[in-house]
Amino acid sequence: xxxxxxxxxxxxxxxxxxxxxxxxxxxxxxxxxxxxxxxxxxxxxxxxxxxxxxxxxxxxxxxxxxxxxxxxxxxxxxxxxxxxxxxxxxxxxxxxxxxxxxxxxxxxxxxxxxxxxxxxxxxxxxxxxxxxxxxxxxxxxxxxxxxxxxxxxxxxxxxxxxxxxxxxxxxxxxxxxxxxxxxxxxxxxxxxxxxxxxxxxxxxxxxxxxxxxxxxxxxxxxxxxxxxxxxxxxxxxxxxxxxxxxxxxxxxxxxxxxxxxxxxxxxxxxxxxxxxxxxxxxxxxxxxxxxxxxxxxxxxxxxxxxxxxxxxx
Numbered sequence: 001x002x003x004x005x006x007x008x009x010x011x012x013x014x015x016x017x018x019x020x021x022x023x024x025x026x027x028x029x030x031x032x033x034x035x036x037x038x039x040x041x042x043x044x045x046x047x048x049x050x051x052x053x054x055x056x057x058x059x060x061x062x063x064x065x066x067x068x069x070x071x072x073x074x075x076x077x078x079x080x081x082x083x084x085x086x087x088x089x090x091x092x093x094x095x096x097x098x099x100x101x102x103x104x105x106x107x108x109x110x111x112x113x114x115x116x117x118x119x120x121x122x123x124x125x126x127x128x129x130x131x132x133x134x135x136x137x138x139x140x141x142x143x144x145x146x147x148x149x150x151x152x153x154x155x156x157x158x159x160x161x162x163x164x165x166x167x168x169x170x171x172x173x174x175x176x177x178x179x180x181x182x183x184x185x186x187x188x189x190x191x192x193x194x195x196x197x198x199x200x201x202x203x204x205x206x207x208x209x210x211x212x213x214x215x216x217x218x219x220x221x222x223x224x225x226x227x228x229x230x231x232x233x234x235x236x237x238x239x240x241x242x243x244x245x246x247x248x249x250x251x252x253x254x255x256x257x258x259x260x261x262x263x264x265x266x267x268x269x270x271x272x273x274x275x276x277x278x279x280x281x282x283x284x285x286x287x288x289x290x291x292x293x294x295x296x297x298x299x300x301x302x303x304x305x306x307x308x309x310x311x312x313x
Contacts, residue, residue, distance in 0.1 A: 010045045012065040015072040020140050024075035025068075027141050079140055080149060087157060088135060092128045096226040097163065098156045099131040100212075102138055104205040105152075123208050126215045128222070163229050167236045171243060172228060177221045187220050189246060190227045193239050205230050 015021045022038050029051055037043045048068055052058040058067060088095040106121045121138055125131045139149050175186060194206050209227045214220035231239060266274070278288045 010041050013069045013072050015069075015076045016044075018076070020079055020136060021072055021075050023137060024078060024140055025071055028071070028075065033137075033141065078146065080146070080153065084150075084153060085132070085136055085139075087160075089132055092222055093225050093229065094160045094164070095128055095131050095135070096222055097160050097229045099125065099135055100205055100208055100226060100230055101156060101159070102135055104208055106138065108204070123211050125212060126219065167233065167240065169228065169236075169240050169243065171247060172225065175221075175224070177218070180217060183217070183221055183224065185250070187214070187224050189243065190224060190239065193235075193242065194227055194231075197235060202235070203230075203232070 009017070011017060016025070019038065022044060023033060025048070026038050026044070027033055029048070037047055045068075049064055052064045052067055056067060058064045088098055103121050103123055107123075121134055125134065139153060142149065171186070175182060177183065191210060194202070194210055198206050198210065209223070209230055212223065214223045228236070228239070274285065274288060277283075277292075278285055281288060281291070283291065
């Protein structure tokens, strides 16, 4: 094998250093993707050299290298430029949205039964990097014309732009990733909402979002926004309304957890005095009683402190 001044690599050209090119080359020759081979430099080159020998009847090492280099350069030309995927790489939320819709489109495509890349578009992902790689692999290896790939990628970007600029939710906008308790509650609530919509016959992409269960806190945080983003406008409005009510109820429950029920009776004069105090201080009965008790308790503590000081003096 003739190397083009490459150190510590079996590849005869720099193009093959890019996994996207290797995938494209492998797919064009074998009509399948085997990542265990594609990710192993020596195994990958062994497969190509064997193919060149058996299928192309090439025996000379220079001739084999020349054929591989030509194939790699051709494959590179067929790929969309990496910069066209930058918006997905830089924005995790956009990438999750695009991944869900790409998987959904792939599953619904009439060509999916013969599409060798469909096995890479699993409905399960565990990280932003995995989703990004799945999207680029799909675009690289799908058996459609380059101009169609560009149009589809542009349509995804436009769709994401519309979604990100449409209905927002204050609670989600201010949700802190480090607030584990609130993230758990929010994820569970939106998940239940979507499950109910799926039972009612909602879009299949809803089911895809539910199927992808988060494996850690960061993935749960990302899943919250992914589920919200793929909802249609009607469901977004419905969720936003119900979420607001649920949050109000939750805050009330949290507030009343520490409260102890107290039933008491008082003479009419005392009740009238209490009402007058409430009106004067603009407080409800519960808060007014609390204030009176706190003031009385503080006065008692001060009296005891004063008595103790006088005795010791």
